[in-house]
Amino acid sequence: MRTTASGGSAQISATESLDENTSAIEAEVAAIYGATAGATFGGLWRTHIDHLLDYAAAIRSGDQAARSQALAGLSEHGNALTTFLTAANSEIEPQALAEALHLHNEQLGAILEQDPATAFATEREAYARMFDVGNLLAAAFIDQFPERFDREESALSPGVALWLTLGRLLGEHLILAAEGMRSSESDAELAAARAAVDANTAEVAAAFESVYGLEAGASFGRLWDAHVQAYFAYIESVRSGDQSEQQTRRDELTRYSAEFGAFMASANPYLDADDVAMMISHHTQALVYQVDAYHAGDYARAYAEMRQARMRLAALDARGLGGEPVDARPVQGRWIFVAITCSEGTVRVGSAEF
Secondary structure, X not given: OHHHHHOHHHHHHHHXXXXXXXXXXXXXXXXXXXXXXXXXXXXXXXXXXHHHHHHHHHHHHOOHHXXXXXXHHHHHHHHHHHHHHHHHOOOOOHHHHHHHHHHXXXXXXXXXXXXXXXXXXXXXXXXXXXXXXXXXXXXXXXXXXXXXXXXXXXXXXXXXXXXXXXXXXXXXXXXXXXXXXXXXXXXXXXXXXXXXXXXXXXXXXXXXXXXXXXXXXXXXXXXXXXXXXXXXXXXXXXXXXXXXXXXXXXXXXXXXXXXXXXXXHHHOOOOOHHHHHHHHHHHHHHHHHHHHHHHOOOHHHHXXXXXXXXXXXXXXXXHHOOOXXXXXXXXXXXXXXXXXXXXXXXXXXXXXXX
């Protein structure tokens, strides 16, 4: 939202990335309800984005009439989308969906008019809220088509819940890291971005702790924070034009991969340190590539780097819940549900007691 309010080439790239996301969601709806329904949903979702972009433009220009018109359009869209989805699936509770969509739009709008620290806090809340909307819809899809989702008990188990929580948090990590990159022109926004990433790190470490215990969780938190600090230091070095410092931070992120792989393999004997190191290196490299592309004004590439990493995370989540065999092994008196997997910035840990 902040990028769309700023205008220019960055806004064009952000809008194109949003449309790619819309197409992906449309395809998921079409897979359940058919191509016609998918296209209808896609049209409605794009209308919602158009109203948000109009709202951002109104904030940028100070046009209060246009702002009010965009807000009215968002309200109408929420009603239309609720009508469409509840007509397609009677298991969806209309009031719950309408309230969730209203809050989503309200939060996105508020981000544009808040101070940086409050805006980032609202962004984190809005991001998490969309997972609540997804959970509401997924549960309704399962109830509507039980014969197509014959592993409902596994899909809704505590292990998968933790798995998806980590997927959400690590996806948020990618997004907030990119926000930090885009906030580098403002000291206040950059500080707010760093605070938001720190809060995210604390939640990721808490999830790891829930599987491996307090001491391991603290160690993981420190290790994860090391690459965050190196990343923001790299942003600062690019901002100042200090090429020597840039190389130092790139080298630090390269070394980090081996350290992270070794730690994860020591925590879980079913992980290979080299494999994990290679996978996490893709993530750290993508962070550097984002910064370089954005600084060079290649916004399309910067958004593509972030979206590719995020899409791979989504694909892994889909495979994990798609009915393939679950790999569960006993570790320290517990069962690890789907051994920790790292790919393009993804570290997924699921735990369930049986």
